[in-house]
Amino acid sequence: MTHPSPLFDDLDRKIVAALVENARTSFTEIGAAIGLSASAVKRRVDRMRETDVITGFTTTVRPAALGWRTEAYVEVYCDSAAPPRRLAEVVRNYPEIIAAMTVTGGADALLHVMATDVEHFEEVLERIRAEPFVRQTISYMVLSHLLTGSPEAGSAPPATATQ
């Protein structure tokens, strides 16, 4: 068994859960909730930022309010010659691509794309298809979200580990 694990314990988990739920919660309040002083909470948060358990604090917005009204997932099929990892460089040049990953299955990669409207999306798609080693794309336009907020990985999974 793992020992009282000095690397990441239940207190850390509760702190992360609180910060995922609201990133602007004060250390004092978190400390009061879990029975720790504010300085102890700050130390733990600083350590988690250092070890990249916590990667940042961000704000969630309603994309439509900012003008992003069209969302899609795009499967990308690459030329068998080029490794899909090379898409990493390409993908950086598209502000419309908010996530990209290599996947198992028929396609080599999956892109998460945001656009202002369908016309804009079509334009982005044409640019992607014009990239050197992109052979084919298949798009899935998002119609509606069935899950609004993301309860997310803030909660603890069955078992836990580090790295």
Place this chain on the structure above:
Amino acid sequence: MTHPSPLFDDLDRKIVAALVENARTSFTEIGAAIGLSASAVKRRVDRMRETDVITGFTTTVRPAALGWRTEAYVEVYCDSAAPPRRLAEVVRNYPEIIAAMTVTGGADALLHVMATDVEHFEEVLERIRAEPFVRQTISYMVLSHLLTGSPEAGSAPPATATQ
């Protein structure tokens, strides 16, 4: 038409961009950067929270550090009888499903699933497939991320609007 739109101007956009980049940035600092007082910034943030332009402040974590080491996208094909929207209720019972949406294309819905490992994922998949009106699923396991952080919708799209 709408005039210089008091609803959402460039200052608001800059504030949102700053908060997306770091949700714990002080109003004072944001104000100094855009030429506004702290109270003015706070008022604008409060208003944006009220109108749901800003939906929350959250913390980004490295999922692997919390024990979520397996990620996948799952296409769901429903029985033609049941509307895919009914998946909304089902999906809520799965902490492993962090996003779900209806999409165009062959599948009715697309699920974003997180699990601790492949065994756990298989177990989740079996539960999903056992749901009443789920006819078929196709899974895409995520191998590696090509885009780490999400520059996201923090930046301004070509044109802007509200609602």
Place this chain on the structure above:
DNA sequence: CATGAAATGCGTCGCCA
């Protein structure tokens, strides 16, 4: 109608026990 300025209460952050 939104802003800036001042006042108070609270949080943060470094230091020491």
Place this chain on the structure above:
DNA sequence: TGGCGACGCATTTCATG
């Protein structure tokens, strides 16, 4: 780790163009 203290920030109230 907790506690203390200085400083900075958030938040409210008030007056102004």
